Amino acid sequence: MKQLSQTNTMVLTDPDYGATMLLDSTARTAEIAALRNSLKNSPAAGDQSSTDLVNGVSVIIPSYRGRDRILVTLQSLIEQALDPASFEIVLVINGEDDGTFGLVTSLREAHPEHNFRILYQSKPSAGAARNLGIMAATFRYLTFLDDDDYVGTAFLSALLESAAPNTVSVAPIINVSSMGEEDLQNALNLQITARGSKTFKFNAVSSILGFNACKLIPTAAARRVSYSEGLRSGEDICFMAKLAVTNNFDAVVASNDASAAYYRVLRDESISRQPLDFDFAVQQRLEVISELEAMRSWDSSANDVLVSGLIRSQSNFVRRYLDEHPQDRAKVVDSVESFDFKDFPWAKINEGTARDLVISYCFAPYSDTSAVIAAKAVVERGNVVDVIYNNMSAVRRKDNNLEAIAGRFVDAAIEVNAPASFSGWSQISEFVEKGIAIADRRDALIGGYRSVYSRVLWPGSHFLAALFKIRHSGVTWTAEFSDPLSTDANGSMRRGDLVRDEAFEVLRRAVTAKGFPALETDSLFTWCEYLTYILADELVFTNTNQLSYMLDHVSDKRLRKMIEKKATVRVHPTLPPRSYRILPSKYPLSEAVVNIAYFGAFYENRGLHEVLTALANSSPEVRRRLRLHVFTNKPDELEGQIHNFGLAGVVKSQGYRPYLEFLNLATQFDVLLVNDVERTGEMSINPFLPSKYSDYKGADKPIWGLVDEGSALSRESLAYMSRVGDGPGALGVINQIHRSRFPSTPRQDLEAGRTGQVHA
The missing domain is CATH 3.40.50.2000 (Glycogen Phosphorylase B;)
Incomplete structure (x- = not known):
């Protein structure tokens, strides 16, 4: 006998129902179709508001072959301090029934005061099971409970007491080992309990969004999003992220008392403790990242920062896999590229692989033409690089999306904290002094860079690259002039004097050691061109007119010949279509x-x-x-x-x-x-x-x-x-x-x- 609840959701009461569903595939298929149809046409499913919902809590439990562990879970709900009339237990059996139905049926008969609702989902998918449970829920708030976990006696009452239509209530989470040892000091619980009773924004704490447990969510909001049924793991992260970015939720910790906690049992076979094989740590994580990236707004808002943080957290699994399997780097890179991500956190994958250095005084995330062109050049060159750039916050705004341009080819991007200046020698020399310390340290760490690339209009780039070349003579230095440097757009000489200090003397001696005289001028722009012409191994110009124009300003015939021999004309690169x-x-x-x-x-x-x-x-x-x-x-x-x-x-x-x-x-x-x-x-x-x-x-x-x-x-x-x-x-x-x-x-x-x- 099947019986309809208030919302036409089918509740299973027929004692032979479980056997029928297990053995008769035709009956099972018909029942699934009928159940889906009833849910689709029910007021609860069709009305996205909360007017059709009763105040209280729907506890949704997906269970896949959970017969041997679910009894503890359900017993913790039976023992709740909250009035049984104020909550329901929505159990969704997904996949073939292993006897869970019979066990729960017996428990329900023993506790008629509790509202047990048993649904069946043929697809063995936790995401599909939770979606079914959400649509079947009849109370105003819902929470999720895994079939191997349990909750304290005050869990539901504390959550419901702090509930509100625009609020997610949060409970403490206590880890329980396979030996029954409780860990109240786990990192996540410390973050939760540290919040005290203060209200905070739900989208501001990414760590709380990484799992289903210990949260009370408005049911109407949960119905407006859904779990991905195609993901094999991580569907909880994507669901909570969608919930956060589509609602401006507040959040509050309902209670710090252990009696109100969620007890998470750490099983060896649980998803969170899967072995770091390629499928789980790389392929499944990339599938999750793909869904998360689709949620990005690309506007540096709080929601965008949240999703970006969740993506980076997922990429940590990929990094850990590479740490254990460095020989699989090419395989991992191919897998990442197959997803055609707009902005993957490549720094995690590229860590420790750079053998080439880029010095660009202005670089992403600073919004500047020079920064963009340098990033485009990194893409064109196609090598994983370290980047040294300056803090430009005083003169340029940030656009974090610019990091997506060259991220595929960046290992470490290191910002030098020196005052930004186009023509001030003291500021430029401070950048050079601090930058060379960073470059030398990185060079020693990796066993020596193969090459260094620098570009101007900002002259600090070439000054630092010149010093690095002086100190590391074996490195190949490619220097690019995107435009003439010593003269401006009107053909007039640029103003900016250097000081003949100790930093300058190092550069001057390197020039004379190559057999060229020291210039009499103190123009830092003229000196920047001059020492670059002499010390760089390759000189890049954007067009033949620029090369001819700059050569016309060189009076030394020997130097002119050297420049012509080193010169390469290369137009500014065009980014690939995905950009x-x-x-x-x-x-x-x-x-x-x-x-x-x-x-x-x-x-x-x-x-x-x-x-x-x-x-x-x-x-x-x-x-x-x-x-x-x-x-x-x-x-x-x-x-x-x-x-x-x-x-x-x-x-x-x-x-x-x-x-x-x-x-x-x-x-x-x-x-x-x-x-x-x-x-x-x-x-x-x-x-x-x-x-x-x-x-x-x-x-x-x-x-x-x-x-x-x-x-x-x-x-x-x-x-x-x-x-x-x-x-x-x-x-x-x-x-x-x-x-x-x-x-x-x-x-x-x-x-x-x-x-x-x-x-x-």
Whole structure:
């Protein structure tokens, strides 16, 4: 005889039911379908609010072949101080029944005052069993109890007393050895009891989220998430993480008394004590990490920090496996890469494997073009490296998501705590002094670096790399100049004097030891170029114009020949496609218009005046169907220009976006706009190639370049091209872009022709 409860959930009362379900597969399949259907159509399952729930606690116990251990678990619930009318025991047998049903049935008959509900889940999955129990729950709060654990007599009453709709109540957790020894001082319990009675945020303590036990959860909230039924372990971590990130829960420790505790029995065969074989420690952990990563918001919020912390905790298993099986490193790396993670904590996997050093004064997580390009170079080079960088917090904001760019290839990233400066010798020399101590120590630890790579615009990078090369002559030093260093974007000499102190003397002596004279100038930028030319083994330039331009500033013919011999021209690298998917942008774009995007700062010799002029002179039809979105460092100033040109609604001024969001956003536009520096009379040749161009290439969208004659950008394969400062040329491109999307009529051609006379 089957009997329906208040919520139409099937409660098993037929004494022959267990035998039928065990022996008759047809009946079992029909019963499972009926049970699922009843749950799906029940008010409790359909109504996500708590109005249908009675105040009290549903204790959900999944059991897989638990006959020999579950009696202690259930007896601890029978002995609860809480009125039996205020809680129910929802037992979900998952997998084939090993006699658990009969045992529990006998116990229920002996204690009719207690509400026992027995459900059956054919799939041997703890996650599926818990989902079934959650949907069947009839009380306002629920808690989970494993079939080999037990609870103190005040466990439920203490939890319920501190319960609230927006609160997770937490109980102490006491470990019990196989010999029955109780450990109240376990690390987790110490963290719980240290909270006292103070309320805290549920998402702020990741250690409490790593398991099902000792928590009282609002049932309505638990129904809005679910356990993964595909995971073989770790489904509890993912469930609790989803619960935390989808609810702004408070948490409170209900009681520190042992009578209110959850007693966790440590069995050798339990999931938490599985042997560290490849399947459990690597493959299953990566499956969990994959589910956790899908929950990330990528905004450095408390929830994002929480999920990132849980991911790192899971990766600790992988690290431990590698410690025990170092010969399996390649196998582990292949397995991690097969998941195509956006941001895996590679430092755990890479620990101790770096044989190459990168010195980048500014590096992730600091938001700076120089930091991004250095990270891209690490990816392009493809070797696991240690990175030494400076504390830039006084001059640059942090964007922790930037660590995802090169994380695959970083072992240790070590921050030097020196004052940040572009042109201050005392600050740079402090970075060099502290950085060389770190580099020497790491070098000794690993048995010697094979190579060191450094890049500027921040000159501190090359100064430290030069000193490291002096002290470790066998290392191969590759030094990159992303732009000319001694002169600025206008071709003028940069200002910044070094002091001829002891630190400088070390560098000067190294130069003269190579047979070159000491420069008379005190310009630290000129000296940075000079000693790098002489001491580095390879010199990297981003384009041939830059190499020619910088060579023109070298008067020593012997040094020029040395530079030419060492020189390699290598454009800024483009990141792999996955980098463009890490941080999806929700920036709104209309599909009814052509959307053109410009990303970048405005300077005296780099702006969009010719484009704004062209738009102002374009036909009404073009302005109606074209939008220019400008993401820049000075959006308010641009707003004034937009107003003066009468382009409100046509040009949209926006602030910068985080770099990874920019990458994704670039893939959503119809055309991407990039411009050269407008060359001044001091420059016979344009030495710059905008770094943004390498990012645009990865977006796989048409690129419009505003180019200087003979520049590196002008020689690239661009979909559209006009000259810097050329308003009529820009207008021609705008009309071309418009026609490519909206084929013109003869009348529109005539109207476009009338706009050929461009005025500022």
